[in-house]
Amino acid sequence: MVNLLLKQMEQTREMMIRSGVENGLQNAKTIQLSRRLDQLMNTYYRQTAFFDEEKDRDE
Numbered sequence: 630m631v632n633l634l635l636k637q638m639e640q641t642r643e644m645m646i647r648s649g650v651e652n653g654l655q656n657a658k659t660i661q662l663s664r665r666l667d668q669l670m671n672t673y674y675r676q677t678a679f680f681d682e683e684k685d686r687d688e
Contacts, residue, residue, distance in 0.1 A: 634673045641666045 645662035652659055 631673065631676060634669060634676070638666060638669045638673065641669060 641662055645659060645666055648656060648659040648662055
């Protein structure tokens with residue numbers, strides 16, 4: 630799951646950069662992609678923090 634999130638984050642980041650260059654940073658599509666990237670990053674951090682907590686409990 631984490632690897633899938635990392636792949637989705639990278640793809641979304643690339644699309645966001647491309648959209649920003651082609652359409653501008655204030656473009657609705659660019660902003661939508663930025664928000665999607667934020668969501669993916671938040672999910673990633675929640676999941677990795679959960680795994681870190683589990684790891685700490687096992688030690």
